[in-house]
Amino acid sequence: MTRVPLEGKVLNENDRLAADLRLGFQRHGTRCVNLISSPGSGKTMLLERTLASFEPGRRVAVLTGDIQTDNDAQRLARYGFPVRQITTGGACHLDARMVSTALAEWNPEEIDLLLIENVGNLVCPTSYDLGEEARVVLLSVTEGEDKPLKYPATFNRADLVLLTKLDLLPYVPFKMELAREFILRVQPHARILEVSCTTGLGLDTWRQWLDAAAALPQPA
């Protein structure tokens, strides 16, 4: 028996496809944001409010991932921007190949901002690079404020953490300061924003972040 070294990442194929996607996005001036959260944290609602805030003609597109149904795509299509549902048929995350396939029928030059709503899951999407420029993790106040400590891998990769459903704060025992402390413990550089899609709290700042993310200098 011989032991031979074996190098390389296990998700090498996904990373390769994600690198291709990233290169394509950069070439076409498309900024891609990957939204991750547990089911029911408000990703779709946030996207609805976000799309509603864009002026018609703004070159925004959405890919939305779910295990089954195209309910989210139907909800999002009302706003007049291109939306495509990715139904994973059981897979608990989106991978770079699914994104690549879903994008094939669109002209990438016509998209300035691509919003990807990942499958609702705080674990599995973490390991899969989709070629995004920024990763946003949502945490709603109806969840435990210790989620960042329970899922450090996910929060560690977040560029921005959105605390959502702030309008429900009076009715739940969620401790905001603790949540912020836990987020910063697993990702000291994370930006944190508080939003409510019901009252509109924080949505302007979120839009500003999105616009700023869409204006970030591109890496060489």
Next chain:
Amino acid sequence: MHEMSIAGSMLEAVRAESARHNARVLALGLKIGELSGVDSESLRFCFDALVTGTDLAPLSLQIEHLPWRHRCLPCDRDFVVLDYRTECPLCGSPNTELAGGKELEFAYMEIEET
């Protein structure tokens, strides 16, 4: 349960390497970091489920766990992050950066010439 698709990717690599070395693979060594987002027990379960009853069996999976590490920029030293504490244990500086823990990498294979 993304461990099933990860286990599938690992077996693709095993088949490719097996063909390349013209050898039977007896064991696969893997490095899994604390921040990889992969649960090694469910990975092992999926791996065994995919291997059982195929021409790859018996094939063992040997996992090395790697800790979450940060590097202190002022001290230029690595340290293991314990209890989510990312500040430097030596000088107390919060000016540290990730130095390890996201690994999901192959390490080695044990093969037998056929």
